[in-house]
Amino acid sequence: MTTDLAVLAEDLTKFYGAHRGIEGLHLEVTTGEIMGFLGPNGAGKTTTIRLLLDFLRPTRGHATVLGLDPRRDKALLHRRIGYLPGELTFPGRERAADLLRFFGDARGGVSWSHVTDLAARLNLDLSRPVHAMSKGNKQKVGLVQAFMHQPALLVLDEPTSGLDPLMQQEFLAMVREARAAGQTVFMSSHVLAEVQEVADRVAIVRDGRLAAVERVESLGRRAVRTVEIHFADPVGPQEFAALPGVKDVTVSGPVLKCTMDGRLDPLIKAAARHEVIDLLSTEPDLEETFLSFYYHAEGAGDAAAPAGA
Amino acid sequence: MLLPPLVHKSWRDDRRAILGWAAGVTLFTLIYGGFYSQFKGAAELKQQALSKGMLDFFGVTDLVSPAGYLQASIFSLLGPLLTLFCAITLMARTIPRPEEDGGMELLLTVPLSRTRFAWQRLAAAGAVATGVSALPGIVLLIVVPVTGMDIAMSYVTAASAGLVALTWCFGGIAFLVGAVSGRRATVLAVTGALAAATYMAHVISGMAGGWHWLRWISPFHYFIGTDPLHTGWHPAHLSALVAVGVGTTIAGVILFDRRDVGV
Ligand SMILES: Nc1ncnc2c1ncn2[C@@H]1O[C@H](COP(=O)(O)OP(=O)(O)OP(=O)(O)O)[C@@H](O)[C@H]1O
Numbered sequence: 096m097t098t099d100l101a102v103l104a105e106d107l108t109k110f111y112g113a114h115r116g117i118e119g120l121h122l123e124v125t126t127g128e129i130m131g132f133l134g135p136n137g138a139g140k141t142t143t144i145r146l147l148l149d150f151l152r153p154t155r156g157h158a159t160v161l162g163l164d165p166r167r168d169k170a171l172l173h174r175r176i177g178y179l180p181g182e183l184t185f186p187g188r189e190r191a192a193d194l195l196r197f198f199g200d201a202r203g204g205v206s207w208s209h210v211t212d213l214a215a216r217l218n219l220d221l222s223r224p225v226h227a228m229s230k231g232n233k234q235k236v237g238l239v240q241a242f243m244h245q246p247a248l249l250v251l252d253e254p255t256s257g258l259d260p261l262m263q264q265e266f267l268a269m270v271r272e273a274r275a276a277g278q279t280v281f282m283s284s285h286v287l288a289e290v291q292e293v294a295d296r297v298a299i300v301r302d303g304r305l306a307a308v309e310r311v312e313s314l315g316r317r318a319v320r321t322v323e324i325h326f327a328d329p330v331g332p333q334e335f336a337a338l339p340g341v342k343d344v345t346v347s348g349p350v351l352k353c354t355m356d357g358r359l360d361p362l363i364k365a366a367a368r369h370e371v372i373d374l375l376s377t378e379p380d381l382e383e384t385f386l387s388f389y390y391h392a393e394g395a396g397d398a399a400a401p402a403g404a
Numbered sequence: 405m406l407l408p409p410l411v412h413k414s415w416r417d418d419r420r421a422i423l424g425w426a427a428g429v430t431l432f433t434l435i436y437g438g439f440y441s442q443f444k445g446a447a448e449l450k451q452q453a454l455s456k457g458m459l460d461f462f463g464v465t466d467l468v469s470p471a472g473y474l475q476a477s478i479f480s481l482l483g484p485l486l487t488l489f490c491a492i493t494l495m496a497r498t499i500p501r502p503e504e505d506g507g508m509e510l511l512l513t514v515p516l517s518r519t520r521f522a523w524q525r526l527a528a529a530g531a532v533a534t535g536v537s538a539l540p541g542i543v544l545l546i547v548v549p550v551t552g553m554d555i556a557m558s559y560v561t562a563a564s565a566g567l568v569a570l571t572w573c574f575g576g577i578a579f580l581v582g583a584v585s586g587r588r589a590t591v592l593a594v595t596g597a598l599a600a601a602t603y604m605a606h607v608i609s610g611m612a613g614g615w616h617w618l619r620w621i622s623p624f625h626y627f628i629g630t631d632p633l634h635t636g637w638h639p640a641h642l643s644a645l646v647a648v649g650v651g652t653t654i655a656g657v658i659l660f661d662r663r664d665v666g667v
C-alpha cells in the first residue's frame with residue numbers, strides 16, 4: 096500500500112522548544128519521481144529532511160521512507176539513501192578520494208570507476224584535501240558522495256548552492272538520469288526555475304507549514320508576464336485596466352506598463368488602436384509571480400493550497 | 405583483521421593526537437622512571453624539605469624506596485593527569501566534535517543504527533585511551549629491571565592496571581557527558597571538575613580524620629588509595645572503577661540513541 100511511496104509524511108511536526116520548525120506536514124513522494132521542495136529561508140525544509148533521515152525526532156507525527164521507519168530501520172535505510180546536507184561540512188582533513196573511499200567502504204563497497212566517472216563529469220579533482228577546496232568543489236564532493244552508491248532515494252538539501260551555471264546544468268542532467276534509472280529524488284531549493292527544469296512536482300513550504308503541492312506543468316499556466324508598450328502619444332490607463340487578465344497598470348506619458356495573466360491578445364488589440372513604437376514582453380517570471388504568491392500571501396493568511404485560484 | 409570503516413576513519417582523523425599522546429606519555433614514564441637512581445639522592449633531601457601535609461597532598465608517602473618513588477613521580481598525580489586528560493579529549497572527539505563542527509550529518513549517513521554508530525566511535529576512542537593509559541605500565545616493565553629498582557613486578561602491574569581502570573572510569577563519564585550534551589566544552593568542564601573534586605576528596609580523606617569516609621566516593625581511592633605499589637592487586641576496587649566506566653558508557657549509548665543530533 097505504501098510501497099509505491101518513497102516518502103510518506105503524516106502530520107510530521109518538529110518544534111525546537113517553543114520554536115516551530117515544521118508543523119503538520121502531510122507529504123507523499125512517489126517512487127521514481129523528482130519532487131522539488133521549495134520555500135523561503137527558515138521555512139522548515141532542512142528540518143523536514145533531517146526528520147526523514149532520523150537526525151531529528153518528530154515532536155508529533157510520523158514519517159515512512161522507502162517503506163521503512165527512519166529510526167528503527169536506520170541502518171538499512173541509509174544504505175538506500177543518498178543524502179547531501181544543506182550545511183555541508185566534511186569530517187576529517189583527508190583528500191577527497193580517501194573520504195569517498197571511506198563512504199564507499201562504509202556503504203558496503205562502491206565501484207570506484209563509478210566514483211571517478213561522477214568526479215570527471217563534475218570536473219572535480221579528487222586528489223585535493225576537501226577542507227582546502229572552494230565552496231563549489233566541496234559541493235561537488237557532497238554530490239559525488241550522495242550519488243556514488245546509486246541509492247533508491249536521493250535527498251538533496253539545496254544541491255546547486257555554490258555550483259556555477261555549467262555545473263548546475265550537469266547536476267540537473269544527473270538528476271534526470273537518476274529518475275530514468277528508477278531512483279527517486281527529493282530536493283530542496285529556493286529557486287523555482289532550477290526545480291522546474293527537472294521536477295515532476297513541487298511542494299512549497301512557508302513558515303513551517305505546507306502551502307501547496309503542484310504538478311510542474313500546471314505552474315506554467317499561471318504564468319504572468321510583464322508587458323511594456325511605448326506609444327507615439329500619451330495614453331490613458333483606464334482603457335487598458337479593464338481588459339481581461341491585465342493588472343498593475345501604470346502609465347507615464349506614452350509608456351504603459353502592466354502585468355498580463357493569460358493570452359496577450361486583448362492587450363494587443365487594444366494597443367493597436369494607437370500608434371505603437373515599441374513593445375516589450377518579458378518571459379513569464381515564475382519566480383516573481385508564483386513564489387511571491389505563496390511566500391508572501393499575507394492576504395491569503397494560512398489558507399493552504401489555493402490551487403487553481 | 406577487518407575493522408569497521410568508521411573505526412578506521414576515526415583513527416585516521418585523530419592520528420596526530422594519538423601519536424602525540426602516545427609519545428608524550430612514553431617519554432614522561434621513561435624520564436621519570438629512568439632517572440630513579442639520579443633522583444634518589446635529591447629525593448632524600450626533598451623529603452626532608454617538604455612538610456607532611458605537602459607530601460600527603462601529592463600522594464607521597466616516601467620518596468626514597470622504589471615504590472614510594474614511582475608513586476610520587478608517576479602514579480599519584482602526573483600519570484593520571486596525563487592519561488585522564490588524554491581520555492577526556494579523545495571522548496570529546498567521539499560525538500561532540502563532529503556534532504559541533506557539522507561533520508556529524510555525513511558521518512551519520514554511514515549505514516549503522518545510532519547505537520552501533522556510538523559503539524564504534526567509542527570503541528575507536530576507547531582503544532586509544534586504553535593503550536595510552538597502559539603505556540606507563542608497559543614502559544615500566546622495561547625500566548624497572550633496567551634501572552634495578554627493588555620492587556615486585558606484580559605490584560607495578562597492579563598499579564598500572566589501576567591507571568587503566570581509572571582512565572576507563574573517567575573516560576566513560578566523559579563519553580556519557582558528550583553523548584548527552586554534544587558539546588566539547590561541557591565534556592571538558594564537567595569531567596575535569598569531577599576529576600579535580602574527587603582528587604581533592606581523596607587527598608582530604610587521607611589528611612583529616614573526620615573526613616575518612618570521603619574516600620569512598622573518590623575514584624582515586626579505588627585506584628591508588630589501596631597502595632598497590634606496596635600491597636599489590638585489589639580486584640574489587642579495580643572492578644568498581646571499571647563498573648563505573650561501563651555503566652556510564654552504556655548510559656551514554658542509550659541516551660544518544662534517544663536524542664536529536666545537531667540541534
Ligand atoms: N537547531 C535549531 N534550534 C532552534 N531552531 C531551529 C533549529 N534549526 C532550525 N530552527 C528553526 O526552524 C525553522 C526552520 O528552519 P530550517 O532550517 O528547517 O529552514 P530551511 O527551510 O531549511 O531554511 P533555509 O532555506 O534557510 O535553509 C527556522 O525558523 C529555524 O530558525
Ligand SMILES: [Mg+2]
Binds near residue numbers: 141142252
Ligand atoms: Mg535549509
